[in-house]
Amino acid sequence: MTLRIVTVGSRKSGKTYLANKLLNSDNFQTDIMKTIYQNVNGIEYKTIIQDLHRTERFEALQTNHCRGVDGVLLVFNVSDKQSFKNCSMFVQDIKEKSNAEIILIGNKWEEKREVNLDEAVEFAQLHNANYYEVEKPETQMKEIFEKLVQSIVQKKSAVE
Template structure:
């Protein structure tokens, strides 16, 4: 059964039909580029350094086509500051997918990924789809986290890994669209998402990259 979203415009209202609606949350430390990734995907533009950091929660909608299905993505942008953690955790349960972002030029943001995964385990749905994203690969000369380190961490938790640049747009659309495709396939096929994490398992397992793209560093 199709879901119907009423989208209002100035002076008129338009009915937009969609086959599926999914909620995607952007998570990660402050200043990792979460808002820039969202704006790049939604509007195709890049925010300069003068924008104001997200306070608490913000969101935007985008209608995309996934193999002929109209899919509405409700994308929630969250603040990475510690004082907002209790606010953002309240939204975890409603998320169908999580884009977990770190800055490849900021080692601390990468080291904190395990803490974010612990929060995900505590608050999110067991079946939530997770994509680990290393952002800002346009700043390759300032890189502090090697691509193999990102892949290794993702493999440990059995989640896919991708590298992006919100500035150039590299792999940004792919990141959101692959999540949308995965969620759509799961719903249509009636299958549970396989992106489950076991934070007690420290083994290095084979990375499930067969249907995901690991974006390389910019040249």
């Protein structure tokens, strides 16, 4: 079975950086798909990951690529309130175009925090998503990705 997963989020939220850490790469190009294999319960799944990078004025176009995806890594910058507010638009568009599992990721820690933990958790719960804050992407992204794939597989198994 092939699973399709995309990274979505506002400009400068860290989507590409997190995708690079997930794939142990320093040169993951945006808008290019990478394939990795993930083992869940003894079954190997082909997983296609696409980093949807757009300039700010084309952010809405990101979600056009969400049609029929299985999973979404929705990234926002905890130091940028607007990138968090934009998550509402992304979630709405994603839900219109797919029945994807969504993981909300709070990223970036260089600046003063503008989005508090409770606010992010509440948003995630409202949209039936899991929420993670990434401080150590080298280790956390693989775990987050594995949890997303497991959720997708469980959801697909329940439907069958």
